[in-house]
Amino acid sequence: MTTTTRPPSAAPERQDQWTQRLRGLFGARILGLVLALAILIAVTTLLNPRFLSGQSVRDILLAAAISVLLASGMTMVILTRGIDLSVGSVLGLSAFGTATFLSEYELAVPLAVLLGVVIGSLCGAINGALITVGGVPPLVATLGTLYLFRGIVYFWAGGSRISAGDMPRSFLDFGTARILGFPYLTLIAVVMAIAVGVYLARYRSGRDLYALGSSPEAARLAGIPATRRLMGAYIMAGTLSGLGGVLYAARYGTVDASAGNGLELDIVAAVVVGGVAIFGGSGTVFGAALGALLLTVINNALPSLGIDQFWQRAIVGALIIGAIALDRIVAVRTAAAARKATTHVH
Amino acid sequence: MSTDTPLRTADTAPTAPVTRTRRTLGWDAAIIAVTLAFLVVASLGVEHFGTARNFGFLVLDLAPILLLALPMTLIIITGDIDLSVASMVGLTSSAIGVMWDAGLPLETILVLAVVLGAILGAVNGFFVAVLGLPALAVTIGTLALYRGLSYVLLGDSAVATFPRSFTGWTIGSVGWMPNILPGLLLLVAVFAVVLHATPAGRAIYAIGANVTAAAYAGIRVMRTRFLLFVTSGAVAGLVGAFWTMRFSSARADNAFGLELTVVAAVLLGGVSIFGGKGSLPGVFAGVVLLMSLQNALRLERISTEALTVVTGSLLIISVLLPNVLARVRTALRRRRPPEPDQTPTAAPAAQRKESP
Incomplete structure (x- = not known):
């Protein structure tokens, strides 16, 4: 009696275990990132207490x-097996555009901000159209627009730079303003x-997209x-880069033609460290955001630790490399476990 | 239509390699023709372009891109990519500076630079070919790693005390012929012969076309991919030596950002980013077109900013144009009424191919 009832009940049980293991893996990456962040911050603060001062944290x-x-936009695109190498150039175009609208054309701040974001959306639409309608592989298309947008x-700019003095006070205040100690810009990014x-x-x-x-x-x-869907993902990535450009202009105040130059590889790095598979289909924005945060903290911690910036x-x-190697080990283990589970059932 | 059908179904037939070569030859011929036409127009229309002095500069500017593009072509044809090439150039350049400061003889240093490059390439190859990690992600990682290590070695200082006998030879020429040109052309020839006339070259195409099929056909896939990354590193080491001698300066940021220009030149030369397609004559023409265009724009005093626009546009157009043409051709063919087919067995296969 017990032997006959066991097989049907065993299968869902195993399936449960299976999803649990998946969840455990997903959690493992997040846990690893949080742990790495915590250790890094703890060690740095121990060695240099000023690291956790208000200004440094801000x-x-x-x-x-x-x-x-x-990184959020990049995640959407990489999930679809694509990539967007043009994000740095889009950020530069939008930052310079926003700054120019404010300083030269003296547009109202909200309008200039909106136009900056729209520039990003348009760039994303161009990428998306090249990839979906034109059939150009994402790596090639966005490598091309990396040059194209930067060239524009x-x-x-023609070698000119826009400095903080040319921009309205309210816009620059927005770049440094805080709410409950949190900078506005951070809040926007988190939302x-x-x-x-x-x-x-x-x-x-x-x-x-998955x-x-x-x-x-x-x-x-x-x-x-x-x-x-692909069109939507690229437009969204462009829009977020455009918003990034607006925030860049607000935060730094000084914008020239090289704003965001070479940023694309840092962003791809953050996303990959955050556990998004470079060939699509798996990963979360939460992971990517943690990856971006970790890389930023490393950047800021090194000088505090007295380690050469180099x-x-x-x-x-x-x-x-450690992150992708880890992904591979986990994938191989899961595959082995899955094979074991299926052979057991049969 | 009847002549068309066998061609279209050839993907599954034994004649597949023939059609592929024919298709790539078409693109090669186009890019070579465009390059030749541009060289003629520029020589006639741009002042100083055709002079021996400018030719020397053009060869010096072209050399690093062309050298790095050779192994890059092979790697992209297998379906991988190596984004760390410029960082390997930087790291070998820094290492050359450090070794020269340490008092090693320059001949030894230059040989060691190539060996160091090969070792760096072997690290890439280990991760990609042996461990099976995606080449794009690995080489983005080593792009950062190698550039970082080159800063660790040399910081933001520069070593610029190299003997004139070496630096002078690198940029010198005998009459009309730059000193480096014969060696450069020899390397191009070696890579072209290996890719187009040896079993190793066929293996590279086979891996790019279908890695599983290649493995079943007895091709040592892992070894081939590994050796290609080692080659890429060794060539990057050579370029590191060249770069350091040419500018007489070992710096950590040498060749920064060059990887994207190299990839752009290779793709412009008709190599498919998905692997399996492309040829070295096409890539050679692509590099020459890109660099002579840059050279001509500079002579015309058109800002280098224009060049970034031109590079980007060329890159997109080189892939977009064949796609658009193919689409127009299919649209035209579809509009024609279907003729009674001579080879009934081939017809269903052709339809199945077209349905998605």
Whole structure:
């Protein structure tokens, strides 16, 4: 009697275990990042108590804000097996555009901010159109627009720079203003990251991005409108980079044509460290945001620890390789466990 | 239509390699023609472009991109990518500076630079080919790592005390012929022969076309991919030596950001980012076109900003144009009424191919 009832009940039990293990893995990455952050902050504070002073923390939060915004957009795109190498150039174009609208055309602040964001959306739409309609591979298309958009900023700026004095006080105040000790810019980034995170986790079209990244063929056969979803992801990535550009202008006050130059690799690094698979289909915005935060904290902690600033890049590089190697080990283990589970059932 | 059908179904037929070569030859021919046309127009229309002096500068500017593009072409054809090349150039350059300060003879240093490059490439190869990690992510990691290590070695100082006998030779020329040109062309020829006329070259295409099929066909996939990354590193070491001698300065930020220009040049030369397609004559033409365009713009005193726009546009157009043409061709073909087919067995296969 007991032997006959066991097999049917065993299967769901095993499935339960299975989802639990998955959840454990997902948690493991987040846990690892949080742990790394905590250890880094604890050690740095022990050696240099000023690291946790209000100003230093605010600097980190401000610097992380822009990275988190761009990393959120990058996550959406990388989930679909794509990549957006043009984010740094889009940020530069939007930052310079916003600053110019404010200083030269003396537009109202909200209008200039809106235009800056729209510049980003347009750039994203160009990327999306090249990739979906034009059939250009994402790496090639966004490498091309990396040059193209940067070239446009150079043309527009013509070697000039816009300094804080040219911009209205209210805009610059917005860059440094705080609410309950939190800088506004950080708050904006956090809200946007949460919005993207909820969208990806809870909304059908958000889940479609995972499906497109896991298996583009299967996603198409399942009736997912690939063109529209991909277009949406690139426009969103562009919009968030555009918003990042506005925040950049507000925070630094001084904008020239090279704003955000070379940023793309830092953002990809943050996303990869945050556990988003470079070939799509898996990862979360939360992880990517933690990755961005970790890289920013490393940047700021090194001088406090008295470590030569020159080590920063090397450490980031080692971290990226460590993160993907870890992903591979976990993937191999899960695959082995899954094989074991299935052979057991049969 | 009847002549069309066998071509279209050839993907599954044994004649597949022939059609692929024909298709790539088409793109190669186009890019080579455009490059030649540009060189003629520039020589006639741009003042000083055709002079021996400018030719010397053009070769010096072109050399690092062309050298790095050679192994990059092979790597991209296998479906991988190496974004760390510029950082390997920087790190070997820093190492050359440190070793020179330590008093080693320069001949030894230059050889060690190539060896160091090969070791750095082997690290990439280990992660990508042996551990099976994605090349894009690994080489973004080593891009940061190697550049970081080159700063650790040299900081923001520079070593610039290299003997004139070396630096002078690097930028010198005999009459019309720059000293480095024969060696440069020899390397291009070696890579072209390996890729297009040896079993190793066929193996590279096979890996890019279908890695599983290549493995079943007895190609040692892991070894081939590993060796390609080692080659890429060794060439980057050579470029590090060249760069240091050319500018007579070992600096940590040498060749910063060059990787994207190299990738752009390779893709412009008709290599598919998905692997399996491309040729070295095309890449050679792509590099020459990109660099002579830059050279001509500078002579015309057009700002270097224009160049970034031109590079980006060329890169996009080089992929977009064939896609658009192919789409127009299919649209035209579809509009024509279907003729009775001579080879009934091939028809369903063709339709199945077109349905998605």
